[in-house]
Amino acid sequence: MAQIKDLLVSAVGRLDETSPTAQLDAELLLAYVLDKNRTWLKTWPDAEPSVDEAQQFQQLIERRSTGEPVAYLTGEQAFWSLNLHVSPATLIPRPETELLVEKILAAKTAEKGISLLDLGTGSGAIALALASEKPGWKIDACDQSEAALLIAEQNRAKYDLSVTFSRSNWFSDYQGRRFDVIVSNPPYIEENDHHLFQGDVRFEPITALASGKDGLDAIRRIVSEAKTHLNENGLLIFEHGYQQASAVQHILVTAGFSRVATHRDLSGHDRVTLGYK
Ligand SMILES: C[S@@+](CC[C@H](N)C(=O)[O-])C[C@H]1O[C@@H](n2cnc3c(N)ncnc32)[C@H](O)[C@@H]1O
Structure with a gap:
């Protein structure tokens, strides 16, 4: 199974051409799939998500590579002190x-x-x-x-x-x-x-x-x-x-x-x- 750091490297490679914020996008999407925050990802780069989680992440990265905004993929966006649902x-x-x-x-x-x-x-x-x-x-x-x-x-x-x-x-x-x-x-x-x-x-x-x-x-x-x-x-x-x-x-x-x-x-x-x- 792939580790968090490997999943992120390959996702950033996939997004680099289409998104000016490839690293951030990949971290937000992986954090969303794992139900963690970005700090957790950085603290546990060797952790191994399950096969299902890795697949779900790949699918989101594919959608992001077509331009779909991260906020629509995760259904949420921070604004002021609130984390708002968006669609x-x-x-x-x-x-x-x-x-x-x-x-x-x-x-x-x-x-x-x-x-x-x-x-x-x-x-x-x-x-x-x-x-x-x-x-x-x-x-x-x-x-x-x-x-x-x-x-x-x-x-x-x-x-x-x-x-x-x-x-x-x-x-x-x-x-x-x-x-x-x-x-x-x-x-x-x-x-x-x-x-x-x-x-x-x-x-x-x-x-x-x-x-x-x-x-x-x-x-x-x-x-x-x-x-x-x-x-x-x-x-x-x-x-x-x-x-x-x-x-x-x-x-x-x-x-x-x-x-x-x-x-x-x-x-x-x-x-x-x-x-x-
Ligand atoms: C630029 S968005 C702003 C949304 C939100 N206030 C924000 O800042 O994230 C403009 C909003 O105006 C709404 N809108 C457009 N025409 C309208 C109208 N005639 N009457 C009421 N709302 C309208 C749109 O549906 C959209 O939600």
């Missing part, structure tokens, strides 16, 4: 999206009893991260995808957090409701962008990624309705593409939002833009 119905939460959570917490630190709406919640990542930090906030979240909402609800139940999920086409389910904060990581990629048809992204739902010719249809639509759903001095905050900051600022300023500002992610890219009613 091909949900976007895989990205580390840069944690900037939205940070900025909301920084803006509303001293305030209790905040009401917040997360538009396009996917796996529930943003809403659940905030609920885990602020159990006293009243948090609503929606998606148009019923399948995504089922995953979000599973994640909520896993951590016993307080978030109310609804199926809604942006604000359609929130007529007459107002919030202190509206947050969204909406689809924002240009519909003809070649990246949509390459690499891991091919496996993610197109409705979570693309939004019209310039990628800004969803943001324009949300901004156009946001004021009727925000309390006075309410915060509207978006994630967007790294080249979209000035366009998003323009949309917000034109709609009459004040104190409009953009923040950079850890890679130094413009990533989050916000404004106040």
